[in-house]
Amino acid sequence: MAAIAMNTTKKSLLLCLLCTFLTITTTVTSFEYQVGGAKGWVVPPSNDTRIYNDWASENRFLIGDTVRFRYKKDSVMEVSMEDYKNCNSSHPSYFSNTGDTVYELDHSGPYYFISGVSGHCGKGQRMIIKVLTTDQDAGKGNGNGTAPASSGGEGGGDADGHHKSASAVTLPLGGVSSSIVAVGLAGLAAASMF
DSSP, X not given: OHHHHHHHHHHHHHHHHHHHXXXXXXXXXXXXXXXXXXXXXXXXXXXXXXXXXXXXXXXXXXXXXXXXXXXXXXXXXXXXXXXXXXXXXXXXXXXXXXXXXXXXXXXXXXXXXXXXXXXTGGGTOEEEEEEEOTTXXXXXXXXXXXXXXXXXXXXXXXXXXXXXXXXXXXXXXXXXXXHHHHHHHHHHHHHHHX
């Protein structure tokens, strides 16, 4: 009788541990990208006016991701495609001049950003971000199916500072590895019950 009670207790404990493990191994799927890396949102050098669009094309943005613009004595605006092409800042759909703007990408498709300071857009302080649908995402990150590496410091990024900030979070054993571990543990728990 004691052996049956012990076996039932063991099964319950294993099931409880498995459920707890599966709960804490979730991957957070949104990232925060630091526009311009350590330099932030500034007027680019005259020989590198495509710096922001080049940076944006190296990343894979998804719905729910955010972009952080850090700047001094400047602003950031989201505008229409036509206003982007003409550097027209008179009709923005979004405007911020706080110096530390976090903008959530809440739908798929293109987003057009420009500086609101006169002359800055014409000097290259503008950017198009293309947000993928879930169906288009073949792998989060740098285009080769891997997630961008998290750096330990603020502003994060690659050698040029053109990646996301360290704010992106993946909880322990997230993504594919957690699925493999979870399936393995589920099999182990099921086998030990019998």
